[in-house]
Amino acid sequence: MAKLFLQTHDAVFADRPRTAAGKYTAYDCTDITWSPYGAYWRQARKMCAAELFSARRLESLEHIRHEEMRALLHDLHGDGAAGRAVQLRDHLSMAALGVISRMVLGKKYVEKQQAGAAGAAVAATTTTPEEFKWMLEELFVLNGVLNIGDFIPWLDWLDLQGYIRRMKKVNRLIHRFLDRVLDEHDERRRLEGDGFVARDMVDALLQLADDPNLDVQLTRNGVKGITQDLVTGGADTSTVTVEWAMSEVLKNPAILAKATAELDAVVGRGRLVTEDDIPHLPYVDAIMKETMRMHPVxxxxxxxxxxxxxxVAGYDVPAGTRVLVSTWAIGRDPSVWDSPEEFRPERFVGSGIDVKGRDFQLLPFGSGRRMCPGYSLGLKVIQLALANLLHAFSWSLTDGVAAGELSMEEVFGLTTPRKIPLLAVVKPRLPDHLYAGP
Structure with a gap:
């Protein structure tokens, strides 16, 4: 059924319903996720494919992903050397935000702020990790809720669940943050004049917005909406996936040992994993796919x-009908998967099943026209982080927690993070100089 809706009848079901989330958190549906099917959406999608996520641009920004990965390993090494247990989510989210903010926004707008004059200067141009993480989490929750007013319009004004009030609040904060980002980029463009060269994705979007030949004019709010999609889509999704992957391998020590053996054989213990190594790590890739099957973002x-x-399939579906595809249910369907409740990466080794929207039993990024346009970047961040965490450290659960007792409860929203953040003991397993940081 997913294939019928997302591929066979893709063009018919390519629109989006107009929801409170699109109106209040996505600049009145001017982002990519919620914009209605038409000339504006096609133009935004084309911008993503040709300018923002092209192989050339992703390759040119590879150094950022490696630098932020080294920073992540450096931070974890400090905790590991001290024998401390770490809350992995905090480290992963800072690394993901570092990658995405530098690639999209041009610099780290999310920093741990310090006291003193220097700290005050940083605070003037950045947001604290706590503030930013709250904004992201609130956005993902509110974009995944079932708001009564979306289904019974005459009740909308009552805001019975309080969701619209929360949407307006988080939108004000993100609006202010993105205004600051765009103002700084506009100022640099003004100062550099004809010598201006785009350094990041916001620069590229602002240049495109100035193009008089666009089919539909890209407004400032449109730039902010697309930028918001790029930041939120790239940061939280990779954090959630890698945390679930590490949870599953800690729950299954034999899988952890097998992944470590593959990394030692392919990479060795004298260097860190690079993106060039990823195609040669089929078991680590299988762990990622199995995680996406059981815990779709x-x-x-x-x-x-x-x-x-x-x-569709003998059913008459009238215009204006909403279609919801449950990737969670497909991933745990016993008619599709053997022992679907078991975490078995081996099922993907040599299977040929991919996550790029062509195999409908595994759709972490969707499929068809409305598939996530940034999936290629998401895969790079997830694969590099997971491989390096497994390669650079020995992992174990904290004292008193047996592998079989690790909680795997999830929180439902637009994404499904762990209900209880993963706490694990980390110990370095490579030479100390490799953890020196960027």
Whole structure:
């Protein structure tokens, strides 16, 4: 059924419903996720493919991903050397925010702030990790809720669940943050004049917005909406996936040992994992895919909307019908997967099943026209982080927690993070000089 809606009848079901989330958290549906199917969306999608996520641009920014990965390993090494247990999510989210903010925004706008004059100067141009993480988490929760007013419009004004009030609050904070980002980019463009060269994705978007030949004019709010998609989509999703992957391998020590053996054989213990190593690590790749099967970042794909009457599998579906695809249910369907509740990466080794929207039993990024446009970047960040964590450290659960007792409860929103953040003991397993940081 997913294939029928997302591929066979993709063009008919390529629209989006107009929801409170799109209106209040996505600049009145001017981002990529919630914008209706039409000339504006096609133009935004084209910008992503040609300018923002092209192989050339991703390759040119590879050094950022490696620098932030070294910073992550350096921070974890300090905790490991002291024998401390770490809350992995905090470290992962800072690394992901570092990668995404530098690639998209041009610098780290999220910094741990210090006291004193220097700290005050940093605070003037950055947001604290706590503030930013709250904004991201709130956005993902509110984009995944079932808001009564979206389904019963005449009740919308009552805001019975309080969701619209929360949407307006988080939007004000993000609006202020992105205004500051765009103002700084505009100022640099003004100062550099004709010698201006785009350094990051916001620069590229602002240049495109100035193009008089665009089919649909890209407004400042449109730039902010697309930027918000890039930042939120890239940061939280990779953190959630890697935390689940590490949870599963800690729960299954034999899988952890097998992954470590593959990394030692391919990479050795004299260097860190690079992106060039990833194609030669089929078992680590299988761990990622199995994680995405059992813990899809987006359990219900963003709703589709039919643009016209259609007939699907013998059912008459009228125009204006919403379609929800449950990737969570497909990933745990016993008619599709053997022993679906077991974490078995081996099922993907040599299977040929991919995550790029062509195999409908595994759709972490969706499929068809409305598939996540940034999946290629997401895969790079997830694979590099997971491989380096498994390679650079020995991992174990804290004293008193047996592998079989590790809680795997999840929180439902647009994404499904762990309910209880993973706490693990980390010990360095490579030479000390490799943890020196960027």
């Amino acid at each position: 987006v359990p219900l794909l963003v709703p589709r909307l039919s643009r016209e009457d259609a007939s």
